[in-house]
Amino acid sequence: MQKIVPCLWFDNEAEEAVKFYKAVFDDVKVLNTVKYSAETPSNKLIGSVMTIDFEINGIKFMALNGGPYFKINPSISFLVSCKTKEELDELWSKLSEKGSVLMPLGKYPFSEKYGWLQDKYGVSWQLMLRESSQKIIPSLLFVGNVYGKAYEAIEFYTSVFESSKINQVSYYLEGDEEGKINYSDFEINGEKFIAMDSGLDHKFSFNEGISFVIYCNDQRELDYFYEHLSTVPEAEICGWLKDKYGVSWQLVTEGFEKLMTGKNAKEVTEELLKMKRLDIDKLKRVHEGR
Numbered sequence: 550m551q552k553i554v555p556c557l558w559f560d561n562e563a564e565e566a567v568k569f570y571k572a573v574f575d576d577v578k579v580l581n582t583v584k585y586s587a588e589t590p591s592n593k594l595i596g597s598v599m600t601i602d603f604e605i606n607g608i609k610f611m612a613l614n615g616g617p618y619f620k621i622n623p624s625i626s627f628l629v630s631c632k633t634k635e636e637l638d639e640l641w642s643k644l645s646e647k648g649s650v651l652m653p654l655g656k657y658p659f660s661e662k663y664g665w666l667q668d669k670y671g672v673s674w675q676l677m678l679r680e681s682s683q684k685i686i687p688s689l690l691f692v693g694n695v696y697g698k699a700y701e702a703i704e705f706y707t708s709v710f711e712s713s714k715i716n717q718v719s720y721y722l723e724g725d726e727e728g729k730i731n732y733s734d735f736e737i738n739g740e741k742f743i744a745m746d747s748g749l750d751h752k753f754s755f756n757e758g759i760s761f762v763i764y765c766n767d768q769r770e771l772d773y774f775y776e777h778l779s780t781v782p783e784a785e786i787c788g789w790l791k792d793k794y795g796v797s798w799q800l801v802t803e804g805f806e807k808l809m810t811g812k813n814a815k816e817v818t819e820e821l822l823k824m825k826r827l828d829i830d831k832l833k834r835v836h837e838g839r
Contacts, residue, residue: 626673632680633678710738718732
């Protein structure tokens with residue numbers, strides 16, 4: 550079970566985006582769909598799609614129709630490891646349609662073939678010719694007020710999550726960025742992540758446009774992550790939190806979607822909207838009509 554799942558925030562395009570990714574990648578599965586059952590601050594119609602859980606090449610994602618409040622940006626991107634140049638070229642051709650290029654497709658010192666682009670929904674993809682046991686890897690870019698903190702962050706994340714380790718760290722060796730991280734990869738709960746520093750004048754930073762959903766076993770584990778990750782009290786709402794680097798996380802428990810789709814889904818949603826930190830036992834009682 551994938552414990553940490555990237556969540557992509559859209560206004561109304563979640564269904565359209567998932568359909569697009571099904572046409573781009575060769576192995577996409579839709580796992581679960583949750584619809585709005587009550588009025589929420591997003592002002593979405595009751596019965597319209599709220600979230601879609603789907604997999605790309607075995608990696609689970611969530612697509613959320615949350616309204617026009619946040620925009621996805623390149624501070625978090627996804628590295629796709631391609632086995633052949635033909636595979637890479639085909640993905641590049643499909644993903645770049647109506648998108649924008651961040652780094653042109655070509656040969657770089659670190660890869661025979663690589664490119665970085667933003668697709669038409671704002672999601673950023675790094676395509677690289679390389680072998681990897683995990684086809685798609687989330688990549689965090691530390692810029693602005695968290696520039697230079699990539700290594701501190703990966704030490705922090707690997708201390709908070711079990712079954713975690715730092716695999717590789719590479720530093721800039723000269724110039725203004727000397728000593729900062731130009732590439733690192735690490736694992737949390739056995740899932741691969743990448744972190745890098747960039748001192749360029751980027752016009753973006755971590756936000757809720759891409760967050761990470763943590764599937765917890767129980768209330769005790771929920772409370773553990775609140776205590777160890779949350780540093781912005783005002784960001785705590787409906788299970789959401791923000792850590793000291795500005796990265797957003799959502800805390801839920803296994804089977805949470807069943808609470809949101811059962812016979813008392815409206816009442817569960819209304820109770821959830823009252824919560825800052827998630828009280829899963831209370832939501833279960835509402836779900837059961839108690």
